[in-house]
Amino acid sequence: MHIVVCMKQVPRDNSVKINPDLSINAEGIEQIMNLFDEYAVEEGLQWNEKLGGKVTVLSLGPEEWKEQIRRALAMGATDALLLSDPSFAGLDVLGAARAVAAAINKLGDVDLVLAGRNSTDDESGAFGPALARMLGWPQLTYVGKIAELDEGSKRIVAERHLEEQIETVESRLPAVVTVVKDINEPRYPSLLRIKRVAKVEIPIWSAADLGLSAQAPAASIAARVPPPPRAKGEIIQGADAAEKVRTLVDKLMESQVI
Amino acid sequence: MPNEIWVLIEKARHSDNIAAISRELLGKGRQLADAAGTQLAALVLGSGMGALAERAFAYGADKAYVVDDAALAQYTTDGFVGAAAALAKKYQPALILSGASFQMRDFSAALAAELGVGLAIDATNVTIEGEQISAVRPSHGGNVINTIAFGAARPAVVAARKQSWPEAQEQAGRSGEVVQESMPGVEIRTKVTNVSPKQGAVNLADAAIIVSGGRGLGSPENYFKLIPPLAEALGGAYGASRAIVDAGWIPYEHQVGQTGKTVSPKLYMAVGISGAIQHLAGMRTSRTIVAINKDADAPIFRVASYGLVGDASEIVPLLTEEIKKRAGR
Numbered sequence: 199m200h201i202v203v204c205m206k207q208v209p210r211d212n213s214v215k216i217n218p219d220l221s222i223n224a225e226g227i228e229q230i231m232n233l234f235d236e237y238a239v240e241e242g243l244q245w246n247e248k249l250g251g252k253v254t255v256l257s258l259g260p261e262e263w264k265e266q267i268r269r270a271l272a273m274g275a276t277d278a279l280l281l282s283d284p285s286f287a288g289l290d291v292l293g294a295a296r297a298v299a300a301a302i303n304k305l306g307d308v309d310l311v312l313a314g315r316n317s318t319d320d321e322s323g324a325f326g327p328a329l330a331r332m333l334g335w336p337q338l339t340y341v342g343k344i345a346e347l348d349e350g351s352k353r354i355v356a357e358r359h360l361e362e363q364i365e366t367v368e369s370r371l372p373a374v375v376t377v378v379k380d381i382n383e384p385r386y387p388s389l390l391r392i393k394r395v396a397k398v399e400i401p402i403w404s405a406a407d408l409g410l411s412a413q414a415p416a417a418s419i420a421a422r423v424p425p426p427p428r429a430k431g432e433i434i435q436g437a438d439a440a441e442k443v444r445t446l447v448d449k450l451m452e453s454q455v456i
Numbered sequence: 457m458p459n460e461i462w463v464l465i466e467k468a469r470h471s472d473n474i475a476a477i478s479r480e481l482l483g484k485g486r487q488l489a490d491a492a493g494t495q496l497a498a499l500v501l502g503s504g505m506g507a508l509a510e511r512a513f514a515y516g517a518d519k520a521y522v523v524d525d526a527a528l529a530q531y532t533t534d535g536f537v538g539a540a541a542a543l544a545k546k547y548q549p550a551l552i553l554s555g556a557s558f559q560m561r562d563f564s565a566a567l568a569a570e571l572g573v574g575l576a577i578d579a580t581n582v583t584i585e586g587e588q589i590s591a592v593r594p595s596h597g598g599n600v601i602n603t604i605a606f607g608a609a610r611p612a613v614v615a616a617r618k619q620s621w622p623e624a625q626e627q628a629g630r631s632g633e634v635v636q637e638s639m640p641g642v643e644i645r646t647k648v649t650n651v652s653p654k655q656g657a658v659n660l661a662d663a664a665i666i667v668s669g670g671r672g673l674g675s676p677e678n679y680f681k682l683i684p685p686l687a688e689a690l691g692g693a694y695g696a697s698r699a700i701v702d703a704g705w706i707p708y709e710h711q712v713g714q715t716g717k718t719v720s721p722k723l724y725m726a727v728g729i730s731g732a733i734q735h736l737a738g739m740r741t742s743r744t745i746v747a748i749n750k751d752a753d754a755p756i757f758r759v760a761s762y763g764l765v766g767d768a769s770e771i772v773p774l775l776t777e778e779i780k781k782r783a784g785r
């Protein structure tokens with residue numbers, strides 16, 4: 199079975215700045231693998247251990263993203279692929295999904311794509327569904343358990359963990375699955391493996407390699423600003439805890455918060 | 457007349473009414489439609505759900521497109537996106553509004569991709585100025601507020617965050633035009649074989665009041681002694697920082713923050729939580745924030761509307777009693 203895991207590199211925290219050209223400036227912030235993608239990688243590895251085949255970690259991003267691709271390789275991914283091109287910089291989610299779909303079609307033999315439920319920087323969760331539509335494959339989002347994955351019958355059975363209910367869903371393969379944290383416990387790459395993959399060549403495909411032509415995005419960023427500062431708060435004063443508590447409740451009731 | 461504005465209607469889970477999010481979207485949709493001089497339509501997809509159209513009229517819709525088909529009895533991406541895309545191609549709405557629950561994210565993202573149109577997920581505002589449709593959506597844990605400008609392709613697809621707008625008021629005696637449409641011939645490739653309630657589900661996103669506790673509470677025993685009773689006195693839900701979720705005090709379901717839930721309640725109380733940027737990411741847009749922390753320099757006080765400096769073990773029981781006495785339920 200050939201499993202592709204889509205992985206995004208993100209800043210460790212979101213104390214980012216906004217560049218004059220409206221791009222995001224995460225300078226000085228450590229880059230990590232998007233949290234939910236660690237679970238996607240782990241899930242790919244666990245099924246690979248059972249079924250054999252390949253686990254390809256795939257990112258669309260700048261060359262710096264090789265760092266986290268290497269982490270996925272150190273966790274145990276068998277193959278890696280980076281899609282990188284200057285023209286990818288301004289892609290919206292549809293554009294990114296179109297490029298990744300082209301790469302998956304070019305790989306040709308993919309049975310399952312795993313992605314995270316959302317990225318912790320852009321936070322939309324739109325990528326998996328967009329990719330599924332571009333590929334013409336079914337999508338199973340917010341998956342907290344893959345109960346069955348069968349290459350022969352080309353079938354997957356999974357649990358979708360929604361806010362208040364768990365849905366068991368069957369689908370044919372190939373399919374796109376996005377995962378939530380409940381699904382597994384990601385492993386840490388061993389030092390030995392980190393060393394072993396340090397010099398592995400990571401192939402890069404450009405827009406031309408994928409036969410992609412430029413397409414205007416369906417939506418664009420017109421403005422980007424920091425959030426309005428919160429109204430200045432107050433520290434409640436009082437002789438003792440009881441008095442502070444009474445004052446707090448007064449204020450919450452006056453402003454009809456409670 | 458400019459093209460219509462559509463709202464995807466969801467049924468309330470515990471009544472025959474439409475869901476709160478749908479009432480919110482109809483309220484916003486009504487404003488947008490009036491300003492643009494167009495009609496507001498409800499999109500009702502389901503099996504035996506036709507009565508929801510009447511409910512949507514009561515909350516401001518002029519019209520309802522109804523696809524009533526056994527294939528839509530359960531939500532599936534192919535079924536719902538197939539039906540909505542076929543209707544959108546036929547009637548060309550300017551904008552399709554939905555909620556941003558997991559199911560609605562699954563729907564709106566696939567719909568936008570299917571139609572090749574722009575998308576804004578978790579939007580907190582939508583505007584229409586002449587031909588320009590725009591949406592506001594926070595990203596980066598609320599540290600960046602993006603204005604998304606939709607291109608010329610229609611419809612614009614917007615999945616809105618809960619509690620972004622006031623709910624529409626019910627107006628007795630309002631009616632509207634029902635347009636029945638049949639289910640298009642799409643193949644539904646996934647099959648839902650079971651739906652079961654989630655054990656210990658906490659829908660923090662729905663809660664108007666949330667009380668969260670952190671490592672400053674010292675132990676899980678202390679957390680459970682202090683936090684759920686205060687939440688209950690306020691009629692709210694209880695949440696947690698990642699520190700205590702990772703420490704195994706309480707399940708992940710309760711985690712608020714960058715890698716947990718993003719919430720925006722009317723009142724958020726943070727008890728024994730330092731206010732790390734990843735925690736703030738999940739709650740900084742709450743209307744009123746109360747922080748209780750023994751360290752006067754804790755960063756949580758920088759976002760707090762009201763701060764109480766002191767020991768949670770002393771303050772919280774007093775607070776719970778005071779609220780029960782004066783405002784609680």
Ligand SMILES: Cc1cc2nc3c(=O)[nH]c(=O)nc-3n(C[C@H](O)[C@H](O)[C@H](O)COP(=O)(O)OP(=O)(O)OC[C@H]3O[C@@H](n4cnc5c(N)ncnc54)[C@H](O)[C@@H]3O)c2cc1C
Nearest residue numbers: 670671672697698699713714715716728729730735750768
């Ligand atoms: C990639 C990444 C993602 C993350 N995602 C999240 C997330 O989603 N959510 C999240 O919460 N965190 C997240 N974190 C972790 C975050 O950085 C903090 O470590 C965490 O929020 C700290 O939890 P805390 O405030 O409970 O604990 P601490 O930071 O240890 O704070 C405890 C607080 O309690 C106070 N205190 C101590 N005793 C008392 C007392 N008796 N009475 C009152 N106050 C007292 C202390 O003064 C202190 O301010 C993430 C971190 C990373 C790197």
Ligand SMILES: Nc1ncnc2c1ncn2[C@@H]1O[C@H](COP(=O)(O)O)[C@@H](O)[C@H]1O
Nearest residue numbers: 204205258313314316317322323324325
């Ligand atoms: N540029 C990208 N390259 C590879 N995978 C991506 C990329 N962007 C998003 N993804 C995947 O899609 C998931 C959801 O991302 P998002 O839609 O941005 O919230 C992530 O967890 C990744 O698995």
